[in-house]
Amino acid sequence: MTKPSDSEQSGQTQTQGEGKLGIIDKKISRRDLLRMAGVGGAGLLLGATGMGGLFSAQERSSAKPASQTAKVDSDQMVSFYGTHQAGITTPPQDFIVFASFDLTAGSLDEVRKLFQAWTTAAATMASGEMLGSNNDNLNLPPSDTGEAAGLSPSRTTITFGVGASFFDGRYGLAGKRPAALADLPPFGGDELREEWSGGDIGVQVNANDLQIAFHAIRNLARIARGKAVLRWTQEGFQRTSGADPAGATPRNLMGFKDGTNNPDVNDDAEMKKVVWAAASDGTPWMDQGSYMVVRRIRVRIEVWDRSSLGDQENTFGRHRSSGAPLGSANETDKLDLEKKDQKGEPVIPMNAHIRLAHGDGSVKILRRSFSYSSGMDNKTGQLDAGLLFICFNRDSRKQFIPMQTKLGQSDLLNEYIVHTGSATFACFPGVREGGYIGETLF
Amino acid sequence: MTKPSDSEQSGQTQTQGEGKLGIIDKKISRRDLLRMAGVGGAGLLLGATGMGGLFSAQERSSAKPASQTAKVDSDQMVSFYGTHQAGITTPPQDFIVFASFDLTAGSLDEVRKLFQAWTTAAATMASGEMLGSNNDNLNLPPSDTGEAAGLSPSRTTITFGVGASFFDGRYGLAGKRPAALADLPPFGGDELREEWSGGDIGVQVNANDLQIAFHAIRNLARIARGKAVLRWTQEGFQRTSGADPAGATPRNLMGFKDGTNNPDVNDDAEMKKVVWAAASDGTPWMDQGSYMVVRRIRVRIEVWDRSSLGDQENTFGRHRSSGAPLGSANETDKLDLEKKDQKGEPVIPMNAHIRLAHGDGSVKILRRSFSYSSGMDNKTGQLDAGLLFICFNRDSRKQFIPMQTKLGQSDLLNEYIVHTGSATFACFPGVREGGYIGETLF
Numbered sequence A, B: 001m002t003k004p005s006d007s008e009q010s011g012q013t014q015t016q017g018e019g020k021l022g023i024i025d026k027k028i029s030r031r032d033l034l035r036m037a038g039v040g041g042a043g044l045l046l047g048a049t050g051m052g053g054l055f056s057a058q059e060r061s062s063a064k065p066a067s068q069t070a071k072v073d074s075d076q077m078v079s080f081y082g083t084h085q086a087g088i089t090t091p092p093q094d095f096i097v098f099a100s101f102d103l104t105a106g107s108l109d110e111v112r113k114l115f116q117a118w119t120t121a122a123a124t125m126a127s128g129e130m131l132g133s134n135n136d137n138l139n140l141p142p143s144d145t146g147e148a149a150g151l152s153p154s155r156t157t158i159t160f161g162v163g164a165s166f167f168d169g170r171y172g173l174a175g176k177r178p179a180a181l182a183d184l185p186p187f188g189g190d191e192l193r194e195e196w197s198g199g200d201i202g203v204q205v206n207a208n209d210l211q212i213a214f215h216a217i218r219n220l221a222r223i224a225r226g227k228a229v230l231r232w233t234q235e236g237f238q239r240t241s242g243a244d245p246a247g248a249t250p251r252n253l254m255g256f257k258d259g260t261n262n263p264d265v266n267d268d269a270e271m272k273k274v275v276w277a278a279a280s281d282g283t284p285w286m287d288q289g290s291y292m293v294v295r296r297i298r299v300r301i302e303v304w305d306r307s308s309l310g311d312q313e314n315t316f317g318r319h320r321s322s323g324a325p326l327g328s329a330n331e332t333d334k335l336d337l338e339k340k341d342q343k344g345e346p347v348i349p350m351n352a353h354i355r356l357a358h359g360d361g362s363v364k365i366l367r368r369s370f371s372y373s374s375g376m377d378n379k380t381g382q383l384d385a386g387l388l389f390i391c392f393n394r395d396s397r398k399q400f401i402p403m404q405t406k407l408g409q410s411d412l413l414n415e416y417i418v419h420t421g422s423a424t425f426a427c428f429p430g431v432r433e434g435g436y437i438g439e440t441l442f
Helices: A007-017 A037-048 A057-061 A108-126 A210-223 A268-274 A309-316 A353-358 A400-410 B007-017 B037-048 B057-061 B108-126 B210-223 B268-274 B309-316 B353-358 B400-410
Strands: A095-103 A157-162 A201-207 A228-237 A290-299 A370-377 A382-393 A417-427 B095-103 B157-162 B201-207 B228-237 B290-299 B370-377 B382-393 B417-427
Touching (some): A095 A210, A108 A157, A201 A290, A201 A417, A353 A400, B108 B157, B201 B417, B309 B353
Antiparallel strands (some): A157 A201
16 A cells, blocks of 8 residues: 655655656646546545545546547647747747745755756646546546546646745855846835735746636645745736737736837747847856846825826827827837827827837837736735736847836836835746756756 | 816716716726727817816717717627616626625715616626716816726626614614615624625626726716715625636535525525515515625635545535535535435535535525635734625525524534624616615615
């Protein structure tokens, strides 16, 4: 008989023990679970005696169906493996659950094991499969918590990065911190709170299903037990793709289209310039990785909602309904910052958000933001809602920091927003099947 | 020239001023907005001068397109009007935003006006239309906050009810409180917190899009300014219908199928018995209404995740993978509570959740619950996630209260859950087009 072990151990061991990534994990797909009523049925008398803990996996294995691979539509699945991590230039999914972790691991070896286990788990979840092999053994905590069973992969991506505190010396990596993972200076509009800031590790999970995204963070936290603990999490959303079959640019909670001027993720040259770190930048282990900035930006919803449409449009520098820059007719019209009205005043105000964010056009970032709604602020009775701003750039010192410095100083938007959380992470390069996230560093 | 007024006034006035429900509101649909780039374009020079506040709606009206009605797939839209309110026997959508309000209105007349304005707004939003007619006037705060512009109705339903405190005498309605809107007694497992409990008014918004549901609560709160304030809100979700095209019974965050034994909403006789209040029950104004119970139930995620599959299955009395009752092979197999194992022990434990909830089968409720995830509990570092339990019943004294009393006493599930919030509401009957929610009472 196998001996029951506690969940953190079993989760850890089995994930690592499988070695060949995804081979055993894929034995039972989440979809296949739907067809497996028989497994549960066969096992029920064991469970019903209240003595389930005494029976081993072997005793139930006869009820297990033959190995099956989930059939999933390819447009439902984003491969976890590749030159780059998924979830960066991947077109944004409908939901995000972001989690920041702090390490409690005692050694770099344990950190490495954590990332190895996470890699296996992330690839498995991106494929829409159940985690681990202990999902029908009554003795043990199930390897997978089960709430995503039977669901399609829903374009799940899981993106890992490490923060500045990761390089504080605990793991002998102080000399490895990338200069591009710079500390952010204080910005105008910052009212940062510890509870939504920082972290040794950042994990961005995106999916077209919020329950699947929650499932991923929950299971990654579970696998991390004894090695890392959650520091903060934030859920986010945008309009679901189902509600907008035409695929228009999504609107933020201020009612404006958000992301119109984002660089084109299909333009490889642009992505090299804007997003992907290169070995020649000075940190070889970050070659083909990217730097992520996360900002929890609360919108003063009630104040915004009392401002006139004219003020709102001048604040962004765009028309609300069409998304066109002020002075233009269509959303994608080229930004003309020189245009003057009949009185000689700039059509797009000097401190409008798009003017400041655009600058001279030479500095770009790849934004990948989501709306958030976290109930009510009990102190004020107002909605705690806004933007979970996320961006990727090749070097925060040259891109995000100068851009946000300028915005923090004079963006008209500052009247309506407050930055309540902040974190930055160096997101590793992608891995090939058989490798693990972080292997270039550890 | 029109004079700008502050948003609460304009929001209020225009909604009421339109009188004929939905006639003017529907002039510009959210979908049509996508085709209206020209409107923004034509108006931009006004806005760009920074003097938008001086221009009236009339000056921009020439750019307005002819009245159009949104074309929406009928399976995307749930009618707001009917004998009963929508959102009760309506098959559950993918998302919920629940909000509890406290009244600040000075008179019953103001309360009536609030519900009239809310009725217009709710019907408009259920149709996927923009709220109000001031959405292109630069002088005024837009009638609609805009974040749902261009999106399909996404099966939006908005359900209104009033709590016990509504009948406290402020509005001369103390004698009208239904006996069936009984105060809930303390239950085992209660650790209720004020911040997620009670309220004069409860509003349940459901939609297949979280941004649309958020938009609805936000705009209802905005319309209520000066008459009611938010008391608490809670977002929730289940797996999206898109992630489960087969339409299996959804799983809760404990990984188990939830709702298998719910009464059949298509069985009119059953719904009359279980859900719909009747005039003969003693409260004529609630005829064809229903009583809603809302419980915020936190799951001790980390504890649950360390328990064995056998314990988990015994707790619910069902198999996790198939959803079948212990002792049965299929999810929908009839519950056999008498079945014994070879040792003569009941196959479904005496304190299993389904046994206690089922009782003798004579008392039922209609459950309509969602999962929730509200980040982390900063005190414990654990996930604040669980179930936003919602049920409807004809008389809470005879249905929910005895059922929950029994569960609170001995449900095995109590080891893993804690009730942190609680509220009950008398949900009005539905209204015909031209009427308003609450008209049978006010």
